[in-house]
Amino acid sequence: MLSIKNLHASVEGKEILKGINLEIKAGEVHAIMGPNGSGKSTLSQVLAGNDAFEVTEGEVTLNGENLLELETEERARDGIFLAFQYPVEIPGVSNLQFLRTAVNAMRKHKGEAEMNAAEFMKLAKEVSKQVDLDPAFLKRGVNEGFSGGEKKRNEIMQALMLQPKLAILDETDSGLDIDALKVVSDGVNALRSDDRAILMVTHYQRLLNHIVPDYVHVLAGGRIIKSGGRELALELEEKGYGWLGIKDDDASN
Amino acid sequence: MKSVPMLSSAFLHPAGHSLPEPLLALRKERASALVDMPLPTRKTENWKYSSKYLKLADDMAISLPAEGKTGNSLAVPGYKVVFLNGVMIPEASEYPDLDGIQITSFNDLDADEANALAARLGHTLDHAQAQFARLNGARFEDGLLVRLKAGAVLDQPLFIIHETSADASGSAYPRIFVEAGANSQLTLVEEYTSTGQASALISTVTEFSLAEGANVTSVRLNMEGENVQHIGATGVRQQRSSRFESHCVGFGGPLRRHDLQVRLEGEGAETKLNGVVVTQGKQHYDNHTSIDHVAAHCNSEETYRNIAADQSHAVFNGRIHIHQDAQKSNADMNNKNLLLSNGAEIDTKPELEIYADDVKCAHGATIGQLDETSVFYLVSRGIDRRQANVLLTMAFINELVEQIPVAVVRETAQARLSDFFEQTFREA
Ligand SMILES: Nc1ncnc2c1ncn2[C@@H]1O[C@H](COP(=O)(O)OP(=O)(O)OP(=O)(O)O)[C@@H](O)[C@H]1O
Ligand SMILES: [Mg+2]
Numbered sequence: 001m002l003s004i005k006n007l008h009a010s011v012e013g014k015e016i017l018k019g020i021n022l023e024i025k026a027g028e029v030h031a032i033m034g035p036n037g038s039g040k041s042t043l044s045q046v047l048a049g050n051d052a053f054e055v056t057e058g059e060v061t062l063n064g065e066n067l068l069e070l071e072t073e074e075r076a077r078d079g080i081f082l083a084f085q086y087p088v089e090i091p092g093v094s095n096l097q098f099l100r101t102a103v104n105a106m107r108k109h110k111g112e113a114e115m116n117a118a119e120f121m122k123l124a125k126e127v128s129k130q131v132d133l134d135p136a137f138l139k140r141g142v143n144e145g146f147s148g149g150e151k152k153r154n155e156i157m158q159a160l161m162l163q164p165k166l167a168i169l170d171e172t173d174s175g176l177d178i179d180a181l182k183v184v185s186d187g188v189n190a191l192r193s194d195d196r197a198i199l200m201v202t203h204y205q206r207l208l209n210h211i212v213p214d215y216v217h218v219l220a221g222g223r224i225i226k227s228g229g230r231e232l233a234l235e236l237e238e239k240g241y242g243w244l245g246i247k248d249d250d251a252s253n
Numbered sequence: 254m255k256s257v258p259m260l261s262s263a264f265l266h267p268a269g270h271s272l273p274e275p276l277l278a279l280r281k282e283r284a285s286a287l288v289d290m291p292l293p294t295r296k297t298e299n300w301k302y303s304s305k306y307l308k309l310a311d312d313m314a315i316s317l318p319a320e321g322k323t324g325n326s327l328a329v330p331g332y333k334v335v336f337l338n339g340v341m342i343p344e345a346s347e348y349p350d351l352d353g354i355q356i357t358s359f360n361d362l363d364a365d366e367a368n369a370l371a372a373r374l375g376h377t378l379d380h381a382q383a384q385f386a387r388l389n390g391a392r393f394e395d396g397l398l399v400r401l402k403a404g405a406v407l408d409q410p411l412f413i414i415h416e417t418s419a420d421a422s423g424s425a426y427p428r429i430f431v432e433a434g435a436n437s438q439l440t441l442v443e444e445y446t447s448t449g450q451a452s453a454l455i456s457t458v459t460e461f462s463l464a465e466g467a468n469v470t471s472v473r474l475n476m477e478g479e480n481v482q483h484i485g486a487t488g489v490r491q492q493r494s495s496r497f498e499s500h501c502v503g504f505g506g507p508l509r510r511h512d513l514q515v516r517l518e519g520e521g522a523e524t525k526l527n528g529v530v531v532t533q534g535k536q537h538y539d540n541h542t543s544i545d546h547v548a549a550h551c552n553s554e555e556t557y558r559n560i561a562a563d564q565s566h567a568v569f570n571g572r573i574h575i576h577q578d579a580q581k582s583n584a585d586m587n588n589k590n591l592l593l594s595n596g597a598e599i600d601t602k603p604e605l606e607i608y609a610d611d612v613k614c615a616h617g618a619t620i621g622q623l624d625e626t627s628v629f630y631l632v633s634r635g636i637d638r639r640q641a642n643v644l645l646t647m648a649f650i651n652e653l654v655e656q657i658p659v660a661v662v663r664e665t666a667q668a669r670l671s672d673f674f675e676q677t678f679r680e681a
Binding site: 098 | 625626630633635638648651
């Protein structure tokens with residue numbers, strides 16, 4: 001589904017990603033772990049098409065199509081979804097308006113009719129219950145005044161509404177209490193299917209108890225330095241990154 | 254040495270002589286005071302950013318005829334008065350006789366009423382700052398007097414539709430005088446629209462006099478065409494414990510100017526001024542507001558937002574004057590501006606004059622662009638960039654638009670604004 005070859009990217013002239021290689025097949029769940037500043041969010045943002053980051057080398061294809069040539073909105077319509085590490089607050093645009101515009105943009109792309117207000121409301125209410133958000137939040141500004149945990153649940157709500165092919169979850173588990181972690185994991189598990197893939201960035205192996213990954217990768221200094229199965233996360237938790245020979249000043253760039 | 258440009262004498266000959274004698278006399282006196290009135294230049298402090306947009310040709314001095322069809326306006330749920338080129342059109346107006354409430358065209362006032370009005374007309378305004386209100390005073394051909402007796406409550410909004418019909422060049426001078434008695438209540442909506450393509454000047458004056466405890470809400474929608482230069486002034490005087498609320502929504506034009514002057518003269522008076530301006534193309538809009546805290550214990554809260562696209566130009570000048578005896582004044586002024594292109598210009602200036610020592614006065618002004626992170630967030634959900642821009646631009650002013658109290662006006666404003674932004678962000 002997703003194929004990343006020798007991806008290099010920089011921001012403000014500084015190289016952050018230094019040759020990433022990663023293959024993700026439909027149905028798989030991949031976890032990326034790694035020290036702070038190692039480039040995990042950069043990779044996520046580059047895949048979603050944030051042009052604050054410049055791709056200097058390498059290629060990325062989604063189902064054979066050159067992803068890097070597409071605009072962000074085209075990538076989204078082709079099925080890429082990024083749950084942001086820091087979801088953006090947009091006062092003045094209601095969640096309802098935002099979600100409906102997004103859902104209808106996707107439907108239009110697929111040649112489907114737009115959802116009317118009533119249909120949409122019904123769906124939105126159902127999904128908000130699924131992620132344990134009070135439907136009253138739909139009237140509020142996008143993420144406006146949301147707690148950290150509510151923002152993360154809202155990201156998952158959006159994923160559930162938009163039904164992406166590849167969901168990239170950037171630390172969607174951070175800052176969640178135990179119950180919220182369960183809600184979010186259930187949401188992510190509901191997304192799992194044979195024709196979808198999930199790439200999740202996390203610092204905590206506890207998430208991986210809920211969402212069991214097929215592969216775990218360690219990203220350090222802008223490169224994937226180790227890949228393995230589920231057990232790699234446990235080993236990392238026990239031994240720390242030092243075990244992989246990462247010195248503190250290598251960890252970031 | 255270059256001579257100062259003067260108002261052409263062509264502008265000093267009012268038409269329309271059906272006004273009651275006291276008002277005709279007043280008009281004549283004001284016209285004679287306008288001989289040698291200098292026109293603002295860029296050296297005129299309160300017009301320095303806008304004088305270049307003012308283009309008065311002699312053929313615009315002619316009064317636009319008050320005949321022809323009306324109808325290019327809101328379908329209103331409340332009471333309605335229609336003015337065409339500054340003259341009230343009774344056939345198009347609809348409002349019942351209401352207890353304690355007088356709604357009368359200047360032309361229909363009896364001698365006593367006209368005398369009383371002539372003594373007060375213009376008393377809410379500082380004409381040195383609103384120079385063109387003087388021109389209106391010399392040229393008005395009609396006007397609307399709205400008087401609420403003590404305790405009277407207008408149960409529905411009163412819409413005053415000012416239509417400018419300019420098939421040939423000319424000008425119009427609509428005028429409104431509102432006298433809100435003690436504890437009376439009124440919501441008044443002024444809508445300015447136009448038809449025709451010839452260059453026209455509209456010089457308006459609206460005055461509100463609020464007695465003790467009166468509660469007045471004013472909504473002003475400025476939606477005239479590209480051929481109309483609009484110079485308006487609104488004056489407000491507030492007595493003890495009265496409350497005034499203003500919502501102005503303005504779309505740019507070749508010249509748009511609104512002066513809003515509020516005097517808080519009785520303790521406990523409150524005023525809230527909201528304003529939204531959008532400009533595109535080569536349009537212009539200039540809001541000059543002025544709040545005088547004359548009495549103690551008054552509150553003022555002012556929030557203006559400008560959005561300028563393309564090569565357009567928006568101006569906000571917010572003056573707050575806290576007089577020496579106005580202790581415990583609370584004044585809060587906020588102006589936020591959004592520039593949608595590098596070619597657009599926004600000038601914002603707070604002017605604070607504080608002569609009392611025990612006051613709270615806060616002010617803030619910012620000029621920014623659309624937030625790239627927010628745009629990215631929206632497009633990452635599949636929303637097109639153009640629509641993301643429209644959503645975020647609307648978001649910048651939604652908070653103010655949502656406060657407009659009359660649903661039909663709010664919805665009209667919303668629809669007009671979103672059309673405007675759709676056009677601003679049209680595919681290149
Ligand atoms: N817009 C930017 N401008 C400058 N530097 C940036 C920018 N964005 C990211 N960086 C730098 O790139 C490096 C990688 O950041 P990134 O956010 O990808 O790390 P991360 O692995 O997600 O870390 P964390 O675990 O803390 O979330 C850091 O050194 C960061 O400071
Ligand atoms: Mg990160």
